[in-house]
Amino acid sequence: MYCDKVIELLKELERSREDTIPPYNNDGINHVLSEMKTLDAEIIDLLRTQKDNLPLDAIRLRRAAIERNKRCLLTYIWTRIQRLKEMRWEIGAILPSDVRQNLSQSEIEWFNNYCKTLVSYMKTIGPDTGLNLTQDTKPPKSLYTEVRSLVDAGKLELESGEVLILRKNSQYMLSRSQAEPLIRQGVLEQVRQ
Amino acid sequence: MFVEDLVKGFYDIISKNKILILVNYDVDAICAVKILQCILRFDNIVYVLVPVKTVSELKKAFEEQKVDVKYVVLINCGGTLDIIEILEPEENITFFVVDSHRPTDICNIYSSSQVRVLTPPDDEEKIPDFEDIFNENESSDEDVDSDELDEEESDIVNVNSVEEQQNKRRKLDQTTLVKRRERRRWEENRKKLLFDYTQFSYYGRSAAMLMFDLAWKLHRESVDLLWWGIVGVTEQYILGKTERMRYLREVELIAGHIGRICDSTAINDDEDNMSQSSMPKPSNTSTHVRIESEKDLLLALYRHWTIECSLRYSMFTAVSLKLWTIKGEKRLKQILAEMGLPLAESRQMYHSMDLSLRKQFYGMMEKISNTHNLLQMTYPSFMLHQGFKTRYQCADYVYSMVATLETNSRESSPTQCFYNTMDSLSRSKKDFLDQGIEKAKWILSNMFRHVQAALDMRQVILAGPFYYLIVQEGTLHSQHYSNPHCLIMLASFALRAQVASSRKIKATRLPLIASATLDSDQDTCLVVGIPPITESMPRSFFGKAFEQVSNKTNIEVSLDYFDSSIAKMQTKDRPKFFDALTALLS
Numbered sequence: 097m098y099c100d101k102v103i104e105l106l107k108e109l110e111r112s113r114e115d116t117i118p119p120y121n122n123d124g125i126n127h128v129l130s131e132m133k134t135l136d137a138e139i140i141d142l143l144r145t146q147k148d149n150l151p152l153d154a155i156r157l158r159r160a161a162i163e164r165n166k167r168c169l170l171t172y173i174w175t176r177i178q179r180l181k182e183m184r185w186e187i188g189a190i191l192p193s194d195v196r197q198n199l200s201q202s203e204i205e206w207f208n209n210y211c212k213t214l215v216s217y218m219k220t221i222g223p224d225t226g227l228n229l230t231q232d233t234k235p236p237k238s239l240y241t242e243v244r245s246l247v248d249a250g251k252l253e254l255e256s257g258e259v260l261i262l263r264k265n266s267q268y269m270l271s272r273s274q275a276e277p278l279i280r281q282g283v284l285e286q287v288r289q
Numbered sequence: 290m291f292v293e294d295l296v297k298g299f300y301d302i303i304s305k306n307k308i309l310i311l312v313n314y315d316v317d318a319i320c321a322v323k324i325l326q327c328i329l330r331f332d333n334i335v336y337v338l339v340p341v342k343t344v345s346e347l348k349k350a351f352e353e354q355k356v357d358v359k360y361v362v363l364i365n366c367g368g369t370l371d372i373i374e375i376l377e378p379e380e381n382i383t384f385f386v387v388d389s390h391r392p393t394d395i396c397n398i399y400s401s402s403q404v405r406v407l408t409p410p411d412d413e414e415k416i417p418d419f420e421d422i423f424n425e426n427e428s429s430d431e432d433v434d435s436d437e438l439d440e441e442e443s444d445i446v447n448v449n450s451v452e453e454q455q456n457k458r459r460k461l462d463q464t465t466l467v468k469r470r471e472r473r474r475w476e477e478n479r480k481k482l483l484f485d486y487t488q489f490s491y492y493g494r495s496a497a498m499l500m501f502d503l504a505w506k507l508h509r510e511s512v513d514l515l516w517w518g519i520v521g522v523t524e525q526y527i528l529g530k531t532e533r534m535r536y537l538r539e540v541e542l543i544a545g546h547i548g549r550i551c552d553s554t555a556i557n558d559d560e561d562n563m564s565q566s567s568m569p570k571p572s573n574t575s576t577h578v579r580i581e582s583e584k585d586l587l588l589a590l591y592r593h594w595t596i597e598c599s600l601r602y603s604m605f606t607a608v609s610l611k612l613w614t615i616k617g618e619k620r621l622k623q624i625l626a627e628m629g630l631p632l633a634e635s636r637q638m639y640h641s642m643d644l645s646l647r648k649q650f651y652g653m654m655e656k657i658s659n660t661h662n663l664l665q666m667t668y669p670s671f672m673l674h675q676g677f678k679t680r681y682q683c684a685d686y687v688y689s690m691v692a693t694l695e696t697n698s699r700e701s702s703p704t705q706c707f708y709n710t711m712d713s714l715s716r717s718k719k720d721f722l723d724q725g726i727e728k729a730k731w732i733l734s735n736m737f738r739h740v741q742a743a744l745d746m747r748q749v750i751l752a753g754p755f756y757y758l759i760v761q762e763g764t765l766h767s768q769h770y771s772n773p774h775c776l777i778m779l780a781s782f783a784l785r786a787q788v789a790s791s792r793k794i795k796a797t798r799l800p801l802i803a804s805a806t807l808d809s810d811q812d813t814c815l816v817v818g819i820p821p822i823t824e825s826m827p828r829s830f831f832g833k834a835f836e837q838v839s840n841k842t843n844i845e846v847s848l849d850y851f852d853s854s855i856a857k858m859q860t861k862d863r864p865k866f867f868d869a870l871t872a873l874l875s
Contacts, residue, residue, distance in 0.1 A: 238330065238333070239333055240330070240333040240335070242326070242330075244708065251356075254307070254335065256307075256335075258307050258335075258357045259356050259357045260307070260335070260337060260357070261337075261353060261354055261356060263339070263353055263354070265339075265340070265702070265704035265705075265708075266337055266338060266354075267337075267338035267339075267708070268335070268336065268337050268338070269326075269329065269330070269333075269334065269335050269336045270335065271333075271335075287712075288715075288717065288718075
């Protein structure tokens with residue numbers, strides 16, 4: 097059957113979790129490309145051998161298969177890039193190594209370019225230093241949040257230049273932007289009201 | 290120094306900077322800090338909160354956190370100690386003290402600016418005047434005098450003849466003698482005044498209510514904040530830290546607040562109803578939260594328990610009906626019969642009892658209370674209504690929070706318990722509260738059994754001027770009484786039970802000391818003293834007595850807790866300590 101391979105590719109992508117990127121399936125893509133090439137060759141072959149009564153249906157079928165393969169491949173690449181983009185907004189410019197391993201060369205290139213564009217755009221917003229758009233994608237309820245320290249983490253310099261000492265089992269009120277990375281690291285725990 | 294205006298003298302100052310909050314482990318302090326947090330959240334003030342249990346923990350926490358801190362708020366801790374001497378802070382650090390422990394240390398009161406006490410002074414406190422305690426001028430004058438004298442003398446020796454010098458000296462001697470005598474008299478007076486002032490330790494106004502006052506003055510009060518304030522006040526009443534009169538006075542004030550806060554929300558509710566009369570009501574429960582003041586029974590947790598259990602294990606009914614005896618058991622049955630409450634119903638959870646019985650219950654109890662030596666069974670109290678189902682009395686909160694705070698288990702550290710207690714105040718975390726109620730039931734029933742056993746075995750022993758009760762290590766759940774609050778509750782239960790069961794009138798005038806093992810590995814024990822029941826004000830002189838005993842003997846008594854009537858010592862020193870205490874008090 098035509099187009100089986102490409103459907104498998106898409107299914108593989110679909111089966112993976114939304115927030116992860118499965119390894120780039122180089123073999124699968126090559127396979128589909130070669131399938132497309134054979135189809136193309138077959139069409140040309142048909143055109144050349146049976147000039148008098150063209151088997152129009154056969155050509156149309158192969159043509160449709162090629163188009164479908166193309167569409168599906170684009171979907172595959174596009175979905176992956178969308179996920180990559182989301183990761184840029186959530187994790188930041190530096191990707192974890194396990195994600196990086198799963199990317200193809202061109203995807204890495206795209207990612208670097210995307211980062212550059214995003215940063216240069218964010219620099220242009222606001223008067224001097226720019227605005228970090230990735231920080232609060234949704235409006236926060238408050239700029240400050242209450243957190244509890246889970247470990248003895250030591251000194252933390254606040255944005256105002258003051259020094260705070262993180263000790264196990266103490267509670268703090270910190271600005272959200274400073275607390276969030278520490279919460280992700282597991283140093284702090286947010287106190288819900 | 291005292292802060293006159295809470296907003297100008299306290300909040301406006303701290304709201305500019307990062308602050309350090311140190312909190313004691315008790316329900317009132319937790320409520321107070323919860324209110325303070327809520328206020329601070331409005332202004333996005335960065336703070337660090339550290340719970341401290343003892344003086345040494347206070348010192349340690351302060352040392353760790355003092356970098357870059359200008360303002361320190363102490364909640365229910367430190368007021369009775371000379372903060373400057375203990376913590377040795379740098380000069381730019383200011384302390385604000387919100388402490389319900391009394392008496393406030395004299396050095397804190399007369400500190401010029403570094404220590405500021407937020408609770409306004411009470412008339413009953415009788416704070417000694419500044420001149421009677423401190424006399425810097427005089428002492429420094431004297432030093433100057435003597436210096437001048439020396440200088441003059443040396444000059445004189447060089448210039449004048451010996452005779453003249455002697456004359457002069459005689460004159461000077463006389464004046465110094467007079468001065469010295471005056472000074473001695475003043476010192477004696479000072480000692481007496483200080484002794485009178487520090488003799489008794491007791492509790493003042495609830496810290497939570499003070500914090501609510503601050504919120505009120507800042508126009509940031511809400512139903513939640515008021516409820517936390519109420520819980521703080523109720524804790525003082527339930528645990529016997531304050532007398533009935535003061536509680537009633539607070540209740541009046543609170544009633545006024547309720548009228549103001551809850552009415553406005555009710556109006557909002559009506560408006561909602563009007564505008565959305567055709568639509569189904571929104572499931573927003575927050576609009577349904579309201580506090581109602583009503584008279585309630587001094588029965589512990591009866592809304593979440595069975596009537597029989599609650600009657601049996603509440604201290605008030607257990608003591609008045611002497612429920613630890615067989616006769617008492619009969620009396621309990623008789624009361625239930627007189628009320629017309631079927632046994633089957635009384636053994637049922639309150640919320641699944643017959644509705645009509647539930648509605649009549651309060652009236653029935655009130656009627657019964659007159660005939661059965663149960664006067665003062667009712668007291669004004671508050672209920673939190675939330676939606677249609679959940680109803681909590683403020684005493685339920687107190688029992689639950691005490692139980693959560695003093696859970697002794699290996700897996701959860703004391704600080705974890707502290708935060709769980711704090712969380713149980715949030716309405717979104719009702720699980721903690723319900724778990725706490727279950728624990729409180731367990732604690733109350735165990736306490737009753739313990740008192741029963743102690744009376745049967747005659748463990749409450751009369752030692753001249755006081756009773757004492759030692760919780761033997763190894764008895765069932767004895768490790769539970771290593772927590773100060775539980776031990777105090779046990780002690781006051783035991784004292785009341787002992788007084789009720791003994792016929793001597795003298796018994797009512799005796800205090801009780803209870804002791805339990807604190808840490809079996811280190812062989813330490815906890816000793817608490819509670820005042821006699823006839824005392825109208827719950828003042829305890831044990832703080833001073835413990836201190837004197839430890840001064841006179843070489844027993845190492847560490848008065849590390851903020852409540853001075855709680856002491857810690859080595860278990861082997863305990864008999865000696867009791868002997869010394871008997872000698873001192875008789």
